[in-house]
Amino acid sequence: MAEEAPFIRVRGLEQKFGSQHVLRGVDLEVRRGETLVLLGGSGGGKSVLVKHFPGLLRPWKGTVEIDGEDISGLDERQLAPYRKKVGIMFQNGALFDSMTVGENIAFPLREAGVKDRKEIASRISEALEIVRLPGQEKKMPSELSGGMRKRVALARAVVGRPDCVLYDEPHAGLDPITADSIDHLIKDLQKEQGITNVVITHEMRSVFHIADRIVFLQEGRVYWTGGPEELRTTTDPVLKPFIEGDSGEAWN
Numbered sequence: 717m718a719e720e721a722p723f724i725r726v727r728g729l730e731q732k733f734g735s736q737h738v739l740r741g742v743d744l745e746v747r748r749g750e751t752l753v754l755l756g757g758s759g760g761g762k763s764v765l766v767k768h769f770p771g772l773l774r775p776w777k778g779t780v781e782i783d784g785e786d787i788s789g790l791d792e793r794q795l796a797p798y799r800k801k802v803g804i805m806f807q808n809g810a811l812f813d814s815m816t817v818g819e820n821i822a823f824p825l826r827e828a829g830v831k832d833r834k835e836i837a838s839r840i841s842e843a844l845e846i847v848r849l850p851g852q853e854k855k856m857p858s859e860l861s862g863g864m865r866k867r868v869a870l871a872r873a874v875v876g877r878p879d880c881v882l883y884d885e886p887h888a889g890l891d892p893i894t895a896d897s898i899d900h901l902i903k904d905l906q907k908e909q910g911i912t913n914v915v916i917t918h919e920m921r922s923v924f925h926i927a928d929r930i931v932f933l934q935e936g937r938v939y940w941t942g943g944p945e946e947l948r949t950t951t952d953p954v955l956k957p958f959i960e961g962d963s964g965e966a967w968n
């Protein structure tokens with residue numbers, strides 16, 4: 717049987733901001749239904765890379781295919797269906813503090829033009845169930861713990877029933893137990909909803925909990941790709957200090 721086409725295929729992707737050449741020819745595939753973790757040094761272009769997947773950034777050079785379609789040259793209107801396929805949980809959760817939890821979660825639906833109030837209410841409730849925060853619609857973000865805010869941000873990423881979710885440092889600022897609960901949600905989404913996950917994290921403990929495959933970015937290119945076992949036992953001089961530089965819990 718022919719192998720299924722990847723959900724995301726990136727070819728020769730280059731991105732520049734002024735004279736800063738951030739991505740220098742990234743080739744990458746994200747398989748359907750896998751959890752792919754993106755690793756790399758700070759400022760190496762991980763966030764910039766994933767922002768191309770829902771078309772928030774356009775390639776300077778190269779192509780990005782989502783679900784078999786090259787989205788590189790699409791305009792805002794043509795991008796809308798692809799934005800629906802790819803949910804994004806932004807760095808720091810980025811909730812609107814003046815809106816309730818429910819209004820925050822509804823935001824992408826309203827942006828997409830959904831108007832039916834019953835439909836919106838039922839989607840909010842579905843998303844809150846998924847992130848294990850049922851019935852919290854009326855709360856304000858200021859009433860929530862850091863972990864709960866992350867889960868609301870995740871509910872907002874899944875409310876449009878995407879095929880793929882991008883997580884930009886979902887563990888940042890969380891204690892290990894709360895970080896574990898985020899890892900469980902990420903894996904549950906993959907197993908129960910068949911969602912393809914792309915996770916940027918610096919938490920090596922989480923990498924070994926959740927990754928099916930790992931891609932390491934270095935100097936704007938893919939430096940290494942492999943599975944968690946290969947990473948754990950690597951002797952690569954670039955990867956080894958990067959992994960060991962963490963808490964060491966990765967080896968437990």
Ligand SMILES: Nc1ncnc2c1ncn2[C@@H]1O[C@H](COP(=O)(O)OP(=O)(O)OP(=O)(O)O)[C@@H](O)[C@H]1O
Nearest residue numbers: 733736738756757758759760761762763764765916
């Ligand atoms: N919109 C932008 N305009 C100008 N420069 C940008 C923009 N977005 C990112 N950059 C620059 O691109 C580089 C890569 O940033 P990026 O956020 O992708 O790094 P990262 O690998 O995600 O790092 P970290 O792990 O610290 O979040 C940085 O030097 C950043 O300042």
